[in-house]
Amino acid sequence: MSTTGPDLSKLIDQEHGLVYRSLYSDPAIYDLELEHIFARCWLCLGHESLVPNPNDFITTYMGEDPVILWRNAEGKLGVYLNLCRHRGNRVCRLDRGNTNRFVCSYHGWVYNSDGKLIGVPYMKEGFMNELDIEKWGLVPAAKVDVYKGLIFATFDNDAPPLEEYLGEAAWYLDVLLDWTAEGTEFIGGTRKWTIDCNWKTAAENFATDMAHVVHTHGASVKVGLSRSHHMQQLARNAKGFTVYTKYGHGFTLMDIPDGLPIWDVQTKIEPFQRFLEETMPEATKRLGETRTKGITLVAANIFPNLSFSFIDVTTARVWHPRGPGKIEAWEWTIVPKGLTPEAKEEMRHVGVYKWGPAGMFDQDDMDNWVQMTQSARGWASRQVAMNYQMHIGDRGGVHEDLPGHVSALYSEENARLFYKHWLERVQPESRT
Amino acid sequence: MSNNGTWNSSHHDLQHQVEAFLFYEAELNDERRFQEWLDLLTDDFRYWVPIRDSVDSYDVAKELTGEGQMGFFDDTKQSMETRIRRYDMEPKPWAEYPPSRTRHLISNVRIKGVEAGEVEVHCNFIAYRTRLENDQDMFVGTRQDVLRRGEEGFKLARRTIILDHAVLPSKSLSFIL
């Protein structure tokens, strides 16, 4: 039992697959999340292709904290709180750009792309030359690391190395990130939009939720938007798995006899199919047949708030929390480098009309999450548990070919373990 | 064509025709008369809504995404038809069930050029959308349209919408902007 708040373990009943929805609405719980999840986990800030050159920067968020992702003059990546050390003004107001210094708009303190304070007006007249500028640089993240193009950072000095944090999840992500030796890139442009929902409703949806696909997205499937194997299979009774890996990550994958491992193809993305065929032998050498021929990736969430859908074209997005009842979705299309121009254009186009706030596939999810979050406001509704009981009698376990904890396709084991991990984070004493 | 006050009466006629078209087109959209709305599009119609970021004033040429980059919409007449067919699907297209109530307010209509049966026209708009109990979204921006004159009057050949938002204030753009 926490000394500082409610006993959160009462909100999550592992044994019976029950979750109480005040964890979508309680401001005290949200504060615990900011401290124990968003300030402790490795958070994704984007991709190296967003900041390719020396002095390139973007501004983004880690939890509610605004940060600058900035390459220094030598090309090394840094992540800093977007926080002037003088009074806490934002030192950068832009979304992206290239500069070797920021000058604070309030009193003119100057920081360079190593995060160092290099100029202070009134140093002599005001600070009497006594300010130790070495001590007043921008506050860096505790750790910054890149996993095959994706940039992560954490505020926790004691966080495990990124590679350990991703752990077995990397085995699955590598199908995307390591398909070719050249790796991946984001197609230019970050789509940002606002959803009045708790961040966990979105995260768990991508970590686990196969059962929603044909219902929530049924209109898009039926209209012929996605004729991919996934959707055809989902419309029938598909085979596949959900996979949970350590530190809260969840994947859904399908087992399709002639399915593609990833980007299972829209109607006729011929240039892209050609690319897949040409690169398949090399990818198989690198990844092995299980990953190039055995499974088809559907969706994933890397704890806490980095989600992917791999259907047709991979969309990656971060759900930035904005209080318990609001998020900003920041979304990208990620493709392998080295695509032919025709294939890349086709991927871009599918990414535009399928994903994002206007995406025919994406848009139908939002009302569900908003309404789930609204339901957490009423006192009576908060007393009523949510049901996470799919496959509770057969929770899965070790699979001979697939790393992680493997359960059935229509299992909610990923979600149960997501909330177990969540609880262990926000209330460490609940750890068993 | 100059619109700095050196107009003659034929310019007034054209201005009037263009505005009448834009108002009619907005009416069809707002009243969800989508088949009639589709009939206003040329077969080579292109609809593009880029993403806008806050950038340095010296970088302002790069504030919008362009060719080869992502946008909110990049549609053809055919994909617009798909969007519109989706509205009537069973299972429901949940983002539009029940449908958005939209109001497109069109103003500041400027004719930018006239060439070979085409008129380039810019206007400002507010697309006000309410939905469900109290969803309320306002999208504001500029449209850059190309209208093509045919036998039955103008058709819309191209529409680029420059939104003024960086982060969209809404959960979806499920209606036609």
Ligand code: FES
């Ligand atoms: S707050 Fe930045 S210089 Fe004073």
Ligand SMILES: [Fe+2]
């Ligand atoms: Fe979904």
